[in-house]
Amino acid sequence: MLETCLENVRNHGALVHNITNYVTVNDVANAILAIGASPIMSDEPEDVEDIQTICQGLNINIGTLNQQSIEGMKRAGKKANALGHVVLLDPVGAGASHLRTQTALDLMKMIHFDVIRGNISEIKTLALGTSTTQGVDANAADAVTEENLNTMVTFAKHFAASQDCVIAITGAIDLVANANTCYVIRNGKPQMGQITGTGCQLSGIMT
Numbered sequence: 033m034l035e036t037c038l039e040n041v042r043n044h045g046a047l048v049h050n051i052t053n054y055v056t057v058n059d060v061a062n063a064i065l066a067i068g069a070s071p072i073m074s075d076e077p078e079d080v081e082d083i084q085t086i087c088q089g090l091n092i093n094i095g096t097l098n099q100q101s102i103e104g105m106k107r108a109g110k111k112a113n114a115l116g117h118v119v120l121l122d123p124v125g126a127g128a129s130h131l132r133t134q135t136a137l138d139l140m141k142m143i144h145f146d147v148i149r150g151n152i153s154e155i156k157t158l159a160l161g162t163s164t165t166q167g168v169d170a171n172a173a174d175a176v177t178e179e180n181l182n183t184m185v186t187f188a189k190h191f192a193a194s195q196d197c198v199i200a201i202t203g204a205i206d207l208v209a210n211a212n213t214c215y216v217i218r219n220g221k222p223q224m225g226q227i228t229g230t231g232c233q234l235s236g237i238m239t
Contacts, residue, residue, distance in 0.1 A: 042068030048239050049087040049112075051075040051105050053095030053124060056229030060091075063233035071236065075101040080108035089117055091239040092143075093232055094135055095124035102135055109143030120147040122235040127157035140195065149200040149235050152176055152184075159191040176205045185214045200238065202231060 046069040052060050057073055064071040074083045077100060084090060090112040092105050112119045121143075123136040136158055140148075148158070152174045176184045184207060192199040193211035201207040204220035 038067060044088075045070060046088045047072060047086060048089045048091060048236060049074065049080070049083050049108065050091045050093070050236055050239075051080070051101060051108060052091060052093040052122075052236065053229070053232050055096060056232040059229045060093075060232050060236040064236045067237055074108075075104040077103040077107050080104045081111045084108055084111040084115060084117065087112075087117060089239040090119045091122070091236050092120065092139065093122040093124055093235055094126070094132055094139075095122070095232065097131060097135055105135075105139060106142060109139060113144050118146050118239060119143060120149060120235055120239045121145045122232065123148065123150045123154045123158055124232070126150065126154040133157055145195065145197050147198045147200060147238060148195065149202065149231075149238060151203055151231065152201050155188075155191065155199065155201050159187070159194075176201065176203055176207060178205075181205070181216065185209070185216065189214050202234065 048064055048069055048071050050057070050060055050071055050073050052073065061071040061073065072083060072087065074080050090108055092109060094105075109119055121136065121139060123132070125132045126136045127133055140158065148155070156174055184201070188199050188201055188207045188209035189211055192209045199207070199209050206217035206219070208215045208217065
């Protein structure tokens with residue numbers, strides 16, 4: 033399946049619009065290029081709607097918010113929905129501050145997301161209103177484990193159903209779910225936790 037997906041991206045040369053984390057913006061661009069797609073970065077509200085008209089997808093990452101980028105996210109998301117483009121939300125640090133949490137929730141109300149991708153603490157914040165997030169990292173108390181796997185799979189499927197989208201929870205054990213099916217992926221490597229921006233890159237690639 034993955035080989036088919038990569039061939040499809042390379043054959044069609046998708047252009048992905050990213051409103052993303054300033055900390056990792058260059059890494060996200062290079063990751064998208066590495067799989068055969070093309071990145072474009074813009075969060076200026078007066079620019080994003082025009083940019084969306086030439087793209088096939090929109091990656092919204094709330095890692096470094098400001099009022100300008102928030103407005104850009106809203107305009108770009110609405111335009112992407114109107115054009116039928118794929119839209120992904122990466123709610124970086126949801127639960128760490130009121131601004132991050134409320135921005136993600138507001139975006140979910142006004143934009144239909146095809147995918148919401150985050151760590152378990154971020155996803156729990158959006159679904160339940162609370163979590164034990166530690167900045168932009170998941171708290172160990174929230175972790176998906178073999179012991180709580182069935183509960184977490186049910187949680188992911190229910191949240192996916194409520195949002196009519198795919199929920200991707202990434203960590204040592206990844207869960208990728210829609211309302212009916214959840215894939216459990218056990219490819220986590222401890223080294224990934226020592227590199228800033230792997231989640232941001234994944235969001236760009238998924239878009």
